[in-house]
Amino acid sequence: MNPPRTATAAASPPGASATTLAPGRTFWDEGVETRPRPELEALQVSLLRDHLDHAYRGSPWYRRALDAAGVSPRDIRSIADVAHLPFVDKKLLRDRQLAAPLLGDLAAVDEREVVYVSASSGSTGVPTLSPFTAEDFDEFQDVQARLFWAAGLRPDDRYCHALNFSLFVGGPDVIGAQRVGALCIWAGTVPADRLIFLFQQFQPTVTWTTPSYAWYLGETARAQGIDPARDLALSRIIVAGEPGGSIGATRRAIEELWGADLFDFYGISDIFGASAGMCAEKDGLHLAEDHHLLEVLDPATGQAVPDGQQGEMVLTTLRKRARPMIRFRTGDVVTRDRSPCPCGRTHARIRIHGRTDDMFIVNGVNVFPSDVEVVVRSLEELSGEYRITLHRENHLTRFDLEVEVRSGASPRTATLPDAVRSAFRNRLGLSPRGVLVHPDGTLPRSVHKAKRVVDRREG
Numbered sequence: 253m254n255p256p257r258t259a260t261a262a263a264s265p266p267g268a269s270a271t272t273l274a275p276g277r278t279f280w281d282e283g284v285e286t287r288p289r290p291e292l293e294a295l296q297v298s299l300l301r302d303h304l305d306h307a308y309r310g311s312p313w314y315r316r317a318l319d320a321a322g323v324s325p326r327d328i329r330s331i332a333d334v335a336h337l338p339f340v341d342k343k344l345l346r347d348r349q350l351a352a353p354l355l356g357d358l359a360a361v362d363e364r365e366v367v368y369v370s371a372s373s374g375s376t377g378v379p380t381l382s383p384f385t386a387e388d389f390d391e392f393q394d395v396q397a398r399l400f401w402a403a404g405l406r407p408d409d410r411y412c413h414a415l416n417f418s419l420f421v422g423g424p425d426v427i428g429a430q431r432v433g434a435l436c437i438w439a440g441t442v443p444a445d446r447l448i449f450l451f452q453q454f455q456p457t458v459t460w461t462t463p464s465y466a467w468y469l470g471e472t473a474r475a476q477g478i479d480p481a482r483d484l485a486l487s488r489i490i491v492a493g494e495p496g497g498s499i500g501a502t503r504r505a506i507e508e509l510w511g512a513d514l515f516d517f518y519g520i521s522d523i524f525g526a527s528a529g530m531c532a533e534k535d536g537l538h539l540a541e542d543h544h545l546l547e548v549l550d551p552a553t554g555q556a557v558p559d560g561q562q563g564e565m566v567l568t569t570l571r572k573r574a575r576p577m578i579r580f581r582t583g584d585v586v587t588r589d590r591s592p593c594p595c596g597r598t599h600a601r602i603r604i605h606g607r608t609d610d611m612f613i614v615n616g617v618n619v620f621p622s623d624v625e626v627v628v629r630s631l632e633e634l635s636g637e638y639r640i641t642l643h644r645e646n647h648l649t650r651f652d653l654e655v656e657v658r659s660g661a662s663p664r665t666a667t668l669p670d671a672v673r674s675a676f677r678n679r680l681g682l683s684p685r686g687v688l689v690h691p692d693g694t695l696p697r698s699v700h701k702a703k704r705v706v707d708r709r710e711g
């Protein structure tokens with residue numbers, strides 16, 4: 253049973269390879285990426301029906317869950333019908349994996365068909381596995397190549413892959429860059445000094461890291477007397493793992509530091525390492541909608557929210573055979589934009605605001621670390637680093653903010669806390685309880701994902 257692939261193949265022959273792609277070509281897979289939305293949505297419905305059928309036949313858990321919900325794959329007639337299906341979340345994945353080792357009973361193929369597993373640890377410490385068949389893995393890298401191409405990676409680039417290779421789903425993404433035809437340097441996560449040395453030796457033109465590490469690396473290079481913009485060849489930096497790449501002020505600060513264009517990217521271990529990425533417009537991330545069905549839901553009620561309004565991103569795989577993910581609650585808060593993008597791609601764009609578990613509520617306002625970052629970055633006397641400490645006060649959440657004066661800025665130390673509070677009130681309608689201003693370089697720099705929220709609330 254494989255109608256999904258036939259449908260795609262008929263519309264757009266895959267097999268886009270470096271030998272057939274001229275660097276000047278705009279799209280990796282034009283037929284898929286620019287398909288008119290009504291056709292794209294019709295394809296999604298047909299893929300979803302077949303995918304559910306595969307899940308029902310192959311996975312004991314999905315069979316039970318769909319039977320219990322009284323839904324048959326044949327009942328799927330429109331995208332809206334996805335709302336009748338039960339949710340899956342991280343806890344369920346973990347529980348089912350423990351109940352039916354190794355892969356859990358959401359897996360829909362025999363383990364003999366699985367050629368790769370990634371693992372994500374999450375906060376509870378039990379790694380959850382994400383299995384791929386050979387076909388899944390190939391499609392994963394094809395989407396990865398598509399997203400690299402959209403971000404401007406070309407066969408004549410040198411690409412330095414600075415993501416973790418140990419179990420992390422971002423590790424194999426380097427294969428997508430090879431598929432594009434770039435010269436690939438498998439650096440992995442190495443100490444900053446070593447990576448800067450590799451940048452000097454190999455002079456890569458493109459790299460991939462987290463936003464906070466991109467910033468840290470640039471600062472470290474400068475401290476060594478290397479001007480990243482002048483002395484290194486990087487013209488594009490791809491970032492993922494934190495919202496920074498989608499925060500205009502953060503993006504521009506990193507771009508200026510490196511003299512390079514920054515492209516945000518989104519992948520999720522439980523599905524693919526490759527889900528969404530920025531095009532040259534840098535205005536939201538195009539989601540590969542031929543592989544993912546996107547819902548944006550109110551996290552409390554589970555009801556859909558209108559485009560442009562924040563909600564939890566819930567993703568359903570449309571092709572991944574090893575383990576279908578039906579209505580997976582990602583915990584990421586996004587807005588969706590289905591309006592036409594000037595680049596010509598028709599796939600919806602997402603803007604990522606943060607994680608539901610990082611969000612805190614002050615005076616009834618939902619606040620994400622990314623909101624705080626926008627304000628901190630708007631004040632030019634500040635370095636951009638910050639730390640939030642949450643407290644409980646009379647059953648309400650309050651937060652203290654620590655910031656740093658940028659080196660070289662003339663600090664109005666006495667008035668700076670007031671300036672920070674006022675910027676918060678203007679942007680968010682609320683302000684920190686306490687503002688502590690440190691000299692530049694005081695707050696800890698993170699080597700991977702920044703930990704910027706300290707929660708001192710009890711219970």
Ligand SMILES: [Zn+2]
Nearest residue numbers: 531593595597
């Ligand atoms: Zn676009």
